[in-house]
Amino acid sequence: MNPQEQAAGTDPHPLPPGRWIDVKGVRTRYYEAGSGDPLVFIYGGNFGTGDSASSAYTWNLNLGPLSRHFRVIALDKLGQGETGNPDSDGDYTMRAVVDHAAAFLRAMDLPPAHLVGHSRGGYAATRLTLDYHDLVRSLTIVNSGTLSPGVGTNEVVLCNPPFAKGTRECVRWVYENYSHAPSVVTEHWIDAVMATLGQGKYQETVRKMTEGGLGERVFLPELAKQKRETLQWLKDGRLQRPTQVVWGFNDRTAVLDRGMELFHMIAQHDRTAQLHVINESGHFPFREHPEQFNALLSRFVALHHS
Amino acid sequence: MPALQVSTIDAKGVTARILRGGDGSKVTVFVDGAVPGVTPYGAGAHLWGDVPCRFAEEGRVVVLDGASAPAYSTLDDMKAYLVAVLRALALPRCHLVAHDAAGLAALLLSCDAPELIGAVTAVSSVAATPTGDGVENMTLAFAPLPRESRQAQRWALERLSYSHLHVDDALVDACSVTADSTAWREASARMAQPDASRRWVGALARAKASLFEICRGKGVPVPVQVVWGTHDPLGTMDQGLWLFRLLAQRQPQAHFHVINRAGALPFREGVDAFHQAVAAFGDAVVRSA
Numbered sequence: 002m003n004p005q006e007q008a009a010g011t012d013p014h015p016l017p018p019g020r021w022i023d024v025k026g027v028r029t030r031y032y033e034a035g036s037g038d039p040l041v042f043i044y045g046g047n048f049g050t051g052d053s054a055s056s057a058y059t060w061n062l063n064l065g066p067l068s069r070h071f072r073v074i075a076l077d078k079l080g081q082g083e084t085g086n087p088d089s090d091g092d093y094t095m096r097a098v099v100d101h102a103a104a105f106l107r108a109m110d111l112p113p114a115h116l117v118g119h120s121r122g123g124y125a126a127t128r129l130t131l132d133y134h135d136l137v138r139s140l141t142i143v144n145s146g147t148l149s150p151g152v153g154t155n156e157v158v159l160c161n162p163p164f165a166k167g168t169r170e171c172v173r174w175v176y177e178n179y180s181h182a183p184s185v186v187t188e189h190w191i192d193a194v195m196a197t198l199g200q201g202k203y204q205e206t207v208r209k210m211t212e213g214g215l216g217e218r219v220f221l222p223e224l225a226k227q228k229r230e231t232l233q234w235l236k237d238g239r240l241q242r243p244t245q246v247v248w249g250f251n252d253r254t255a256v257l258d259r260g261m262e263l264f265h266m267i268a269q270h271d272r273t274a275q276l277h278v279i280n281e282s283g284h285f286p287f288r289e290h291p292e293q294f295n296a297l298l299s300r301f302v303a304l305h306h307s
Numbered sequence: 308m309p310a311l312q313v314s315t316i317d318a319k320g321v322t323a324r325i326l327r328g329g330d331g332s333k334v335t336v337f338v339d340g341a342v343p344g345v346t347p348y349g350a351g352a353h354l355w356g357d358v359p360c361r362f363a364e365e366g367r368v369v370v371l372d373g374a375s376a377p378a379y380s381t382l383d384d385m386k387a388y389l390v391a392v393l394r395a396l397a398l399p400r401c402h403l404v405a406h407d408a409a410g411l412a413a414l415l416l417s418c419d420a421p422e423l424i425g426a427v428t429a430v431s432s433v434a435a436t437p438t439g440d441g442v443e444n445m446t447l448a449f450a451p452l453p454r455e456s457r458q459a460q461r462w463a464l465e466r467l468s469y470s471h472l473h474v475d476d477a478l479v480d481a482c483s484v485t486a487d488s489t490a491w492r493e494a495s496a497r498m499a500q501p502d503a504s505r506r507w508v509g510a511l512a513r514a515k516a517s518l519f520e521i522c523r524g525k526g527v528p529v530p531v532q533v534v535w536g537t538h539d540p541l542g543t544m545d546q547g548l549w550l551f552r553l554l555a556q557r558q559p560q561a562h563f564h565v566i567n568r569a570g571a572l573p574f575r576e577g578v579d580a581f582h583q584a585v586a587a588f589g590d591a592v593v594r595s596a
Contacts, residue, residue, distance in 0.1 A: 015432035250555060250563075258313035261548075268537060268567040275580050278551065293562070299582040 012189045014061045016075070017068065020084070022235055024068045024105045027162040029078040030083035031105070032057050035068030038138070038306045039078070039111045040298070043102060043129075045120025045147075047220065048080030048093070051166040053160075054203060055094035058193035059119070062291035063298075066173040069225045070299060071115075076105050078125070080206050093206075094223040099125050113138040115302045117170060120284065121248025124148040128227065130242050131234050139305040140244040142263070146255030147224070149263040150232055167198055173214070179284040181251040188286075236265075238270030245275040245304045247297060249282030249289065266276050275301070311361045311370065318391040324375035325392070327365030333589060334398050338389060340407025340432075341373030341485075344498025344556075347463040347505065349455070349461035349485025350374065354406070355480065358574045359360035361582050366589075369396060373409070374485045375487035378494035380503065381510030382434075385412045393423045402593045404585060406574070411435035411514055414554075416523055426530040426593045428585055429550070429572045434511055435518060436550045443591070446540040454495070468570040470539040478575075480514045518554060526557020530592040531560070532560050534584060536569030536576065538555050560592050 015165045017034035042063070045054035057075035064073045076083035079101035080093070087093050102125055106114060115138050116127025123145025144152040158178055163169035172194045177183040197203055210216040234240070244267050248260035257278060268274035277297055279286045287294040317409040337359050342351035351374030351583040352359075362368045371392055371558045379385045389412055393401070403424050405413035410432025417424040419505055446466050465471045474578035485491055519525060531554050535547030544565060547596050551563035569576035 013350075016359070130398070169356035188323035250561075261544075264565065272568050273580065274567045275584070276565040277584065278548075279556040280551075281559045290591075291593040292561075293587075300587040304579050304583050 006034065008045075012061070014065060014189075017063050017064060021106070022108055024101060024108050027079060027101060029072055029076060029085070029101070029105055030057070032064065033072070033074045034064060035070070035072050037071045038075060038302055040302060041074045041106065041111070041114045041116050041120035041163050042065060043076070043078065043116065043118040043126045045122045045145075046081065047095070047098070047202070048086065048206035048299070049220075051163050051198075051207045051211065051217060052171050054081070054197040055192050056193055056197045058190070059285075060243070061289070063287050063295055066291070066295050067299065071302060074109070078101065078102065078122070082201075082238045083200070086202055086206055087274050090209065090215055090219065092215070093209060093219050094130070095125065095220070095227055096223060097120070099128045099132065101137055103129050103136060106133075106136045106217055111136070112307060115139045115141070115305070116300065117141040117143065118145065119143040119161060119287070120145055121147045124228070127240070129209060131239055134241055136241050137206060138307060139302065140240070140242050141247060141301060142244065143247045144249050144252050144255045144260065147228070148231070148260045149255065149259035150266070151259045153254070153259075154256060158253045164181045170248060171197060172198070178247070181249065181256060181281050181283040185285070185289050203269040234268070235266045236269075240267060240271065243273045244271055245277065245297075245301050247277045247279065247286060247294065249284060249286035250278050251282055251285045308361060310511070311363060311368065312392065314320040316386070316392065316395050318395040320378055321388065321391065322375070322571060323392045323395070324352070325396075326359065326370040326372065327368065328360065329366050329368045331366045331540060332399060333593065334401040335359075335362045335405050335589065336393070336401045337367050337368070337370040338403065338405040338406070338409040339371070339373040340378065340409035342379055342385070342408055342435075342498070342507070343491045344425070344496070344504075346407065347450065347467070348460050349482035349487070350407075351481070352486075354572070354575070355482035356473075356478070356485060361578075362586065365586070369398065369401075372489070374491065378490070379499060380543045382408065382412055382514040383414075383510065385409065385571060386388050386416050387446055387463070389413070390420055390423065391417055393420070394449070398423075402426045402428065403555040404430065405432070406430045407432060407571075408434040408511070411511075411518060412453050414518055414527055414531065415461055415514060417527055417531075421528045424529055427527070427587065428534060430534045431539055431542065431573060432449035432533075433539075433546065433549070435515060436482030436542055437519070437553070438546065444498040452595075455483060455492065457483045461488060464507050464572075467540060468572060469568045469576055470489060471520060471537065473572070473575045497576060503545065522553040522556055527554055529562035531556075531558050532564060532584075532588050534568050534573060535564065536571060536573035538569060539571045539573075541571050564587055573577060
């Protein structure tokens with residue numbers, strides 16, 4: 002039994018069965034259910050984070066309901082969840098994450114997909130769209146401080162957790178501070194995070210990013226360079242796919258002003274661009290109000306279906 | 308798309324013209340904000356275009372034709388008329404989608420009669436927004452005359468829009484016919500009197516203050532969303548966002564939606580996006596309300 006399945010245990014909202022696929026030599030984990038237009042979910046965070054760890058489980062409240070109408074797919078990103086780590090230190094970058102996700106879509110032989118990206122995953126989904134238009138039908142960006150212009154407050158809100166990194170208490174503290182209502186941070190969610198954190202291959206990314214210095218030497222400088230280009234491309238109107246921006250109103254780490262600015266940047270070139278704000282929601286509107294989020298996503302995809 | 312059927316209903320002695328269509332337990336009621344002498348075009352059920360028919364594909368739809376409403380002196384009059392019609396219709400709790408001044412009336416009515424209203428969508432309802440010490444809005448200044456003429460109606464509709472493309476002959480004709488009707492002209496003439504105009508503006512300010520007081524107190528008791536066009540010449544997106552902020556203080560189920568490249572009639576300029584946002588709210592929130 003893999004860590005996600007262990008975490009799922011008695012979970013009332015388990016992920017669909019996990020599958021594996023080889024993506025350019027990287028053993029890649031993904032979860033799939035349903036049929037119809039493909040919706041591909043890209044979660045946030047990045048490899049090597051010691052106080053939290055994202056995985057496809059982030060979408061567990063969305064995949065089941067949406068699979069009734071669509072083919073839903075959530076992949077574990079390069080170096081995250083159960084997917085293998087980057088081959089070389091030079092690939093500890095968002096560039097490599099984006100290219101891996103694009104290669105995953107090709108390996109799956111999908112028709113142009115409806116991408117849904119959250120937080121750092123919102124950046125990855127957007128950059129993927131900008132680089133590989135043929136793979137994308139529409140784009141949904143959710144609370145992405147990584148993508149949006151302006152000052153991010155993630156490092157302020159989540160600085161120095163009062164618990165030891167890697168503990169359940171630390172994980173709970175991080176996600177409670179991301180959220181509007183602390184009660185949305187369930188034991189099952191924490192189980193899933195702990196399962197990811199507990200993997201040897203994930204701990205290797207933590208060592209490389211922190212002790213090895215890849216976070217400061219490689220990952221962040223490369224992201225900054227890529228983000229500058231990405232924002233310029235958005236301003237230039239290169240996105241060229243129907244896009245909606247969905248934002249949790251009460252997110253303290255990626256405040257609404259940043260989502261508004263991002264929306265304006267996209268809407269300047271995309272007649273169909275939309276902005277939706279959901280009340281009483283922090284950084285994870287699709288977890289705090291899954292029914293509202295799923296309804297917005299369903300209707301958007303139906304509007305732009307193939 | 309299913310066509311809507313026109314009928315009339317007696318609401319406390321007033322004959323209200325309504326359009327109906329669709330079937331099912333999900334009920335959406337559309338209300339325009341027609342106020343002769345204030346609304347610069349002949350508003351009425353025709354303003355909604357194809358939108359109600361889209362909703363009729365998935366549920367029951369009623370469109371109140373503001374053009375058949377009695378002349379209002381105050382926003383309370385509009386509220387009273389709305390509640391009379393809703394009671395006469397004997398509908399299950401509905402999702403009230405209200406435009407312009409009717410958005411403010413609908414929000415207040417949801418506090419007075421939550422047994423009738425399951426959720427409110429306020430569309431481009433500048434009347435409900437805070438304005439602070441705003442500057443004079445010149446959008447509709449120096450209108451061509453006579454106001455009921457096709458030329459003046461087209462001018463007003465275009466001035467309120469991002470693009471002129473939705474202002475087709477059918478819309479201009481319908482607005483002209485409404486604005487040229489005896490009832491509209493008489494009501495407009497009454498509203499043109501200084502006392503009547505002052506009374507309407509004063510009542511509107513008091514109604515808005517009531518809403519703000521409710522928002523900081525017990526809150527609006529039903530799920531609510533605010534829909535705004537990016538290029539509404541009468542109210543900025545910031546005003547719409549402030550209305551959402553106020554409502555969201557005490558109503559957990561609150562949304563704010565922005566329709567790109569739309570003015571004060573976003574349901575006409577962004578039909579798909581408007582339908583998507585409003586219907587999604589109905590899918591997720593109204594059912595569980």
